[in-house]
Amino acid sequence: LAAKAWDARFEPAQTRDGVRVEVAANLGNTAHAGDAVSRGAEGVGLLRTEFLFMSHADMPDVETQEQEYRVALDALDGRPLVARTLDVGGDKPLAYWPLPQEDNPFLGLRGIRLALTRPQVLRDQFTALIRAANGRPLRIMLPMVKDVAEFRAAKAIFDEVAEEQGKVLDGDTLQLGVMIEIPSSALLAGTLAPDVDFFSIGTNDLTQYTLAIDRGHPELSAQSDGLHPAVLRLIELTVNAAHAHGKWVGVCGELASDRLALPVLLGLGVDELSVSARQVPMVKERMRGFDMQQAREQARQALEQPTAEAVRDMLESLS
Numbered sequence: 001l002a003a004k005a006w007d008a009r010f011e012p013a014q015t016r017d018g019v020r021v022e023v024a025a026n027l028g029n030t031a032h033a034g035d036a037v038s039r040g041a042e043g044v045g046l047l048r049t050e051f052l053f054m055s056h057a058d059m060p061d062v063e064t065q066e067q068e069y070r071v072a073l074d075a076l077d078g079r080p081l082v083a084r085t086l087d088v089g090g091d092k093p094l095a096y097w098p099l100p101q102e103d104n105p106f107l108g109l110r111g112i113r114l115a116l117t118r119p120q121v122l123r124d125q126f127t128a129l130i131r132a133a134n135g136r137p138l139r140i141m142l143p144m145v146k147d148v149a150e151f152r153a154a155k156a157i158f159d160e161v162a163e164e165q166g167k168v169l170d171g172d173t174l175q176l177g178v179m180i181e182i183p184s185s186a187l188l189a190g191t192l193a194p195d196v197d198f199f200s201i202g203t204n205d206l207t208q209y210t211l212a213i214d215r216g217h218p219e220l221s222a223q224s225d226g227l228h229p230a231v232l233r234l235i236e237l238t239v240n241a242a243h244a245h246g247k248w249v250g251v252c253g254e255l256a257s258d259r260l261a262l263p264v265l266l267g268l269g270v271d272e273l274s275v276s277a278r279q280v281p282m283v284k285e286r287m288r289g290f291d292m293q294q295a296r297e298q299a300r301q302a303l304e305q306p307t308a309e310a311v312r313d314m315l316e317s318l319s
Ligand code: PEP
Pocket: 046, 048, 181, 201, 202, 203, 204, 205, 206, 252, 253, 254
């Protein structure tokens, strides 16, 4: 029995009626990719590359980055790596990239808007990632994109690098997508979807910006709930826009490992969930217990609730 339970980790997550959801791992350190695989992760769904940058005293050069990304890609052994480009600013400082004092850093220079002020940083990161992958499955994603203009500005840099490296976005082995973590990009997902290869929904920031609650606020954090129906409606818009254009959608925020949220995300049509490595077996196991009709019904009911609390009560009564 123990051997059987162990094997189940490496089986895909499939609902009772045969719908596959990819379950991947969030990673801050490329050295942990092997551990994620051993727990059954089907890939890395979010590599937070800022930790790599924070562990150096100066901006790491292309060779240094390439070596570190290769560690993850080698451990993944052909499974996809979704690598997020440098996401600093806001609550994530980088000692050697001093930022101006801002009254509201969460609403200031951070994510892709900061990266675009120093295009060479993005160039080097794209170069290092493409070289490290060397034809293995690589999905690069841009953080904190608010609209298609920002995506295109970053993609122009990407396209130059890809050409230099003799690679093309083929919609398969090499993909370029965006995180959906600002309400504007969820509302405008239909205008982003034709241009991108995929979306990954960052529910931590999406919840923060939708509910206007600081994600780390000591007193308000309990109210900062990704199951709020306003957040769920933004997820619904995102998934529908992506699928209308044949693109896949993941969720890589905390909500992806919330026990009650799982049937809702499934019912909304999410294709991939990326969670901390130790949550991978639980998420896979739970997915195997659902069927789509039941999940769609739970999603439909959740969207109709007025508050996060009502959503949780409703889902708890069903589980
Ligand atoms: C998110 O915002 O949900 C996310 C996954 O990114 P991070 O938590 O790194 O900001």
